[in-house]
Amino acid sequence: KSTVSSQLKELGCPIIDADVVARKVVKPQSPAYRLILQHFGREILLDNGEIDRQKLGQIIFSSPEKRKLLNSITHPEIHKEMFKQILLYFIKGYRYVILDVPLLFETRRLTRFLTHTVVVYCDPATQLSRLMQRDGLSQEEAEQRIGAQMPLKEKRGLASHVIENSGSREDTHRQMLRLHTKLEDSMEFLVVRAVAVAAVAGLGGLFLCTVRMLVS
Numbered sequence: 001k002s003t004v005s006s007q008l009k010e011l012g013c014p015i016i017d018a019d020v021v022a023r024k025v026v027k028p029q030s031p032a033y034r035l036i037l038q039h040f041g042r043e044i045l046l047d048n049g050e051i052d053r054q055k056l057g058q059i060i061f062s063s064p065e066k067r068k069l070l071n072s073i074t075h076p077e078i079h080k081e082m083f084k085q086i087l088l089y090f091i092k093g094y095r096y097v098i099l100d101v102p103l104l105f106e107t108r109r110l111t112r113f114l115t116h117t118v119v120v121y122c123d124p125a126t127q128l129s130r131l132m133q134r135d136g137l138s139q140e141e142a143e144q145r146i147g148a149q150m151p152l153k154e155k156r157g158l159a160s161h162v163i164e165n166s167g168s169r170e171d172t173h174r175q176m177l178r179l180h181t182k183l184e185d186s187m188e189f190l191v192v193r194a195v196a197v198a199a200v201a202g203l204g205g206l207f208l209c210t211v212r213m214l215v216s
């Protein structure tokens with residue numbers, strides 16, 4: 001996903017990266033940080049008071065219950081922050097925003113606000129070896145992380161568009177350009193801008209409707 005979203009960023013597309021947001025919402029003294037400490041204890045902290053991501057990762061990727069608990073703490077905060085950022089882009093006049101979200105189909109919370117969903121697919125063996133290489137993980141650690149998410153094959157069936165990324169970056173780039181053109185063509189930005197003005201004027205009830213149109 002990050003590979004494709006950074007290619008889209010180079011084209012000037014606005015991107016909201018859920019992984020970046022996830023790091024922001026657990027900064028020391030934030031509500032999610034406090035809840036994490038309450039439930040996981042101070043032993044998951046680094047000396048500087050920040051969360052030791054490696055330690056927390058070891059805990060949650062080897063226990064589905066703990067992962068569920070962490071998700072229940074972080075996901076509402078992540079989604080709130082993402083909606084804020086979406087609205088900001090909208091106010092700035094962007095016609096749409098691209099969300100880079102690892103657990104989109106697993107949490108299902110966001111999908112109803114989106115008209116287009118894109119899965120960046122690669123075959124399982126390639127996924128495993130790329131993850132091991134990128135994060136310096138053992139095979140077991142990488143399998144645990146992949147096992148904590150819906151299989152890509154299943155996600156592929158749920159997406160409205162698929163980018164096949166088992167091959168070269170150049171091939172992926174070409175597919176991304178084709179998809180970008182197709183999606184740009186499908187934007188109805190005049191309607192979207194009209195709703196944005198209403199939302200900025202404080203018509204709170206229109207917020208969800210605004211978001212739905214924004215990411216269309």
Ligand SMILES: CC(C)(COP(=O)(O)OP(=O)(O)OC[C@H]1O[C@@H](n2cnc3c(N)ncnc32)[C@H](O)[C@@H]1O)[C@@H](O)C(=O)NCCC(=O)NCCS
Nearest residue numbers: 018019022053054056057060071074078102103145148149
């Ligand atoms: C557990 C944490 C501290 C580990 O951090 P770390 O920097 O070591 O790993 P990173 O965030 O890069 O994730 C590693 C891999 O695991 C996946 N992943 C991350 N969180 C989860 C999760 N809750 N469930 C399934 N897969 C996950 C990522 O997509 C990635 O493929 C961190 O992933 C986290 O805070 N997760 C909970 C928030 C979350 O769900 N983030 C996903 C995006 S919304």
Ligand SMILES: Nc1ncnc2c1ncn2[C@@H]1O[C@H](COP(=O)(O)OP(=O)(O)OP(=O)(O)O)[C@@H](O)[C@H]1O
Nearest residue numbers: 001002003004102130131134165166167168169172
């Ligand atoms: N076509 C490709 N050829 C070679 N390497 C690739 C290709 N696409 C992605 N990679 C590499 O695979 C690794 C994983 O890709 P990327 O970080 O884009 O995945 P992601 O879906 O964002 O992952 P996560 O959900 O784990 O954050 C990265 O090191 C990336 O550079």
